[in-house]
Amino acid sequence: MKKHPIDEIFKDKLGHLPKEPSAQAWEKLSGRMSQSTKRRPPYWWYAAAASLLLGALLWGNMSLWTGTVAPPLGVSESEKVMNRPIEEEPTVVPLTAEGLSKEPAQAPSKPRENAMAEPLAIAHTGHNPVKPDLQKEKAPEVKEPLYTEKVAVIAKPKLEQIDLEADLKLPKTIVPEDLEDNAPANRVILVQVEEPTATEADRNGRLGRLFKQLKNVKSGEPVNWDQVGIDPKSILARVDDRLVGSENIPVLKNRRIKQNSEDE
Amino acid sequence: MGRVLAFFNQDAQLVKALRQGNAKAQRQLYDRYAAVMLGLCTRYVGDGMHAEDIMIEGLMKVFTKIEQYSGEGSLDGWIRRIMVNEALGYLRKNKKSMEENLQQTIDVVAEGYDTDADLEVASLMKLVHELPVGYKTVFNLYAIEGYSHKEIAVMLEISESTSKSQLHRARALLQKQLLEMDKDFNKMINHEKASD
Numbered sequence: 001m002k003k004h005p006i007d008e009i010f011k012d013k014l015g016h017l018p019k020e021p022s023a024q025a026w027e028k029l030s031g032r033m034s035q036s037t038k039r040r041p042p043y044w045w046y047a048a049a050a051s052l053l054l055g056a057l058l059w060g061n062m063s064l065w066t067g068t069v070a071p072p073l074g075v076s077e078s079e080k081v082m083n084r085p086i087e088e089e090p091t092v093v094p095l096t097a098e099g100l101s102k103e104p105a106q107a108p109s110k111p112r113e114n115a116m117a118e119p120l121a122i123a124h125t126g127h128n129p130v131k132p133d134l135q136k137e138k139a140p141e142v143k144e145p146l147y148t149e150k151v152a153v154i155a156k157p158k159l160e161q162i163d164l165e166a167d168l169k170l171p172k173t174i175v176p177e178d179l180e181d182n183a184p185a186n187r188v189i190l191v192q193v194e195e196p197t198a199t200e201a202d203r204n205g206r207l208g209r210l211f212k213q214l215k216n217v218k219s220g221e222p223v224n225w226d227q228v229g230i231d232p233k234s235i236l237a238r239v240d241d242r243l244v245g246s247e248n249i250p251v252l253k254n255r256r257i258k259q260n261s262e263d264e
Numbered sequence: 265m266g267r268v269l270a271f272f273n274q275d276a277q278l279v280k281a282l283r284q285g286n287a288k289a290q291r292q293l294y295d296r297y298a299a300v301m302l303g304l305c306t307r308y309v310g311d312g313m314h315a316e317d318i319m320i321e322g323l324m325k326v327f328t329k330i331e332q333y334s335g336e337g338s339l340d341g342w343i344r345r346i347m348v349n350e351a352l353g354y355l356r357k358n359k360k361s362m363e364e365n366l367q368q369t370i371d372v373v374a375e376g377y378d379t380d381a382d383l384e385v386a387s388l389m390k391l392v393h394e395l396p397v398g399y400k401t402v403f404n405l406y407a408i409e410g411y412s413h414k415e416i417a418v419m420l421e422i423s424e425s426t427s428k429s430q431l432h433r434a435r436a437l438l439q440k441q442l443l444e445m446d447k448d449f450n451k452m453i454n455h456e457k458a459s460d
Contacts, residue, residue, distance in 0.1 A: 006435045006442075007407035013388050015408050018299035019306055021316055026294055029320045033290070033327060 066205070275339045282330045290327055297340070298323065301347045307404055308351035310393045315351075322350040348409060352419060355401060391441045399434035406431050 003011075209227045216223045225232050281289030301322060305315035325346050333342050392400055401420065405411045406427070411419070413427045420427070 004407070004435060006438050009442075010388060010392065010403075010438070011408045013385050014303075014307060014392065016300055017303040017307075017385060017389070019303040019312070019315075021298050021302050021319065025298065025316055025320060026291070029294065029323055030287075030290075032320065032324055036324070036328065 276335065279330060279333060279335065279339065282327065293326065294323060297343055301343065304344065304347050305351050307389070307392060307408070308348070308401065309354060314354065318350045318354050319347065322347040325350070344409070348405070349419075352401070355397065359397070387445060391438055391445070394441065395434055395437060399430050399437065402427050402430040403434040403438070407435075 210229075213223050213225075213228045278289055278293060282293065298319065302315055302319045305318040305322070306312060309315045309318060322343070326343055329346075333339065392403065395403065402416060405416045405419065406413065413424045413431075416422075416427045417424045
């Protein structure tokens, strides 16, 4: 396409028209360049810090996962219970078939946060059938099935009968001072702490199970070969047919001698 | 200001050295392109001081973004593009003040040209700067830099038809100014002949 004559004139004259920069231009440019290189943040520092943080997080996560680092059980569980709202006047409804079916309607304002919280809250109020059960050592026949069933279905906690008045040194129960002062005398706070039932072998995973079975082998206890991952039948040495039943097998000979000496 | 000898004869060598942050290479690039790029920036902005700042900013970008230069096009073209973008950025930021300082800018543009050839160039430069900012920018981009209307539309965030109409009006104004200049020039020559 042919260019417009005006365009041609201006392009020829001004297209590569130089204009000498001032004497300070290079100093300005080099100064700014050095500033920008100085100001450049040390990225390798950030990278190192990030990798350290990531490593620490991973380690922490792995430790929690394997169970080597556990949160303080008694305190955390107790705090959970303490933070729950306390019902002043809980309504106790006699157990009926209808009552069980209409359970949500009878306690609409009570939020059900989790399965474990339900029995804890019940124990917390001090106006439930568990309390007379503990105090009088005798449970009311009408109300007992309601809660025993609930406890069994929801969380299956081990509700032990604890004489709190006799034994106030419960290690995992914390009663705040203000609650102690203001609470009525008959208020009892029960804390059900579920301790992890995982054994050391479970926590350590497959390696732990393997070591346990090897320990069993060493101590002569029954060994679960499935956990070891070995089928003993496939690895047992084959005995020569000629030796089977023979009187000359040294092992059998020794055993027989031992047995005879023990019998004697 | 003493000039640094050309250690890097080819663009490829120069670019390689620039990528390594070689100070001599930076200085060589400055010596090779600073004047031409300052001329380019002045065409867009008019004011010599601001044009120099734009040129310095543009060269800083060249030094810091040299990794992005693929080597497919010419180094000159790549640097020009950076300078044009810098100048357009400046115009966008200072749109209002540019309009206000237009007359002042036109007077500054004519400075520094002494010979007849320079005077012709200075006159042309002055004509360009007398154009409204929009006309001037489109004319610079299309007629001198060689961008298409489509590219200009993207760069200036306007429609292609706006770009075309602005170019058309810029040409018409420049043509008119050139004819008047020619008349004045002829009158001046005739007057000089008569006085001799």
